[in-house]
Amino acid sequence: MNQFIERTQLIQEWIYDAAKLIKSSFEENLDIQQKSNRNDLVTNIDKAVEKQFIEKIHQFFPGERIMGEEGFGDEFQNLDGIVWIIDPIDGTLNFIKQQYDFAIMVAVYEDGIGQAGFIYDVMQDKMYSAHKGKGAYCNKKKLPPVKDLSLKEGLVAISSALMSKEEGLARLVGRASSGVRLIGSAGIETAHVASGQLIGYIAASLAPWDIAAGKIIAEEVGLIYTKMNGSSIDLLQKNPSLVATPTAHKEIIMLLNTKK
Structure with missing residues (x-):
């Protein structure tokens, strides 16, 4: 455990450096490319930030493997050993359209178990971290520790993809809660659940880098983070995801089963 705590200062320095790079791009014309669809975008800044992290990790921790959203890391068939999972800009669409509500996320896992996670809300200057x-x-x-509130006692965040693809399901959960919020950054939404601003977050399909850091932080405050059917998260693939207080987690899964 000590080795992961000792990394904290370095990781946070790297994150703050990355944030400076991102902010310096606000006056530039971004090179924007489409990935899977018109709402799934990547910029030259996403790529530059990921490359910057990879260079630092290779310099200070040679031999450790890296999983990055933009594909500059390693290929993975397992999570053996020490693995870094990086999302250079979580909420790229927000970064492009709003210059707000986006985060830098870094997680370190050992043999598939989360050891350290960091979510930095760049524009709010909030560093969420956990070991x-x-x-x-x-x-x-x-x-x-989070208050174990029920669904009706709090606000729930639902991903835009889930709102559009599973309208009935989203309406069902939304009506049972105090209200629905959409931010567009899995990291920030998870951080808001961990800090008690929301009681849950549901997303149709999150990649490992959307989940890794937030899962560590969430579990350290007593939240439950699973797939939407209640099974364990698989960090080698995309997951329909649910993070919530224990009571709200049970209630949401019951609602989802009712929908089926």
Whole structure:
């Protein structure tokens, strides 16, 4: 465990450096490319940030494997050993359209178990972090264990993809809650659940880099993070995902089963 705590200062320095690079691009004309669809975009800045992280990891931690959203890392068939999972800009569409509500996310896993996770809300200057068994923090202030609120007692975030593809399901969960919020960044939405602003977040399909850091932080404050059917997250593939307070988690899964 100590080795992961010792990495914290380096990782946070790298994240702040990446944030400076991102902010410096606000006045530039971005090179924007479409990936799977018109809402799934990548910019030259996403790529530059990921490459910057990979160079630093190779320099300080040679031999450790890296999974990155933009494909500059390693190929994976397993999560053996120490694995870094990086999302250079989580919420790229927000970054392009709003210059707001996007995050940098870094996680370190060992043999498939999350050891350290970081979500940096760039424009709010909020660094959410956690080490396994050591609690979760926001800007060095320890986050308390979440209140185990029910679905009706809190707000729930639902991904835009789920809202459009599973309208009935989203309406069902939304009506049972106090209200629905959409941000467009899995990291920030998960951080808001971990800090008690939301009681749950549901997404149709999250990639490993959308999940890895947030899962560590969420579990350190007592949240449950699983696939939407309640089974374990698989960090080698995309997952229909649900993170929520224990009570809300049970209620949402019951609602999803009712929908079927």
